Each structure stands twice: as structure tokens, then as C-alpha cells.
Amino acid sequence: MGRQVANHKAGQILRRPASPSLRARHAEMSRAAFLALGAGWSGAVVLVFGVSALARLVG
Numbered sequence: 001m002g003r004q005v006a007n008h009k010a011g012q013i014l015r016r017p018a019s020p021s022l023r024a025r026h027a028e029m030s031r032a033a034f035l036a037l038g039a040g041w042s043g044a045v046v047l048v049f050g051v052s053a054l055a056r057l058v059g
Contacts, residue, residue: 029037
């Protein structure tokens with residue numbers, strides 16, 4: 001899967017490590033942890049929009 005690169009010093013073929021996006025596919029996370037992560041991010045977005053709306057109303 002990884003690309004191969006010729007090593008000219010030793011005449012061997014070395015494998016490059018997988019890119020971060022390919023390694024992230026194999027991350028193990030429970031469904032509850034994934035939902036908590038999504039809820040945290042969506043809560044942060046709602047908080048930013050709420051503060052923005054409040055700032056428009058007050059000022």
C-alpha cells in the first residue's frame with residue numbers, strides 16, 4: 001500500500017510510512033466516545049453562534 005522508494009546507498013527498496021489520513025482510518029473509538037466528540041464540537045459551534053447573536057443584540 002505504501003509507496004516504495006529506492007535507497008541508492010544500500011541498493012534496497014524501503015517502504016514509506018502510511019500518511020496520517022491512512023493511519024487515522026484504523027483509529028479505535030467507541031460509539032459513545034464518537035458521539036461525545038461530535039456533541040462537543042456541535043456545542044462549541046452553537047456557543048459561538050449564540051455569543052455572536054448576543055453581541056449583535058446588545059451592541
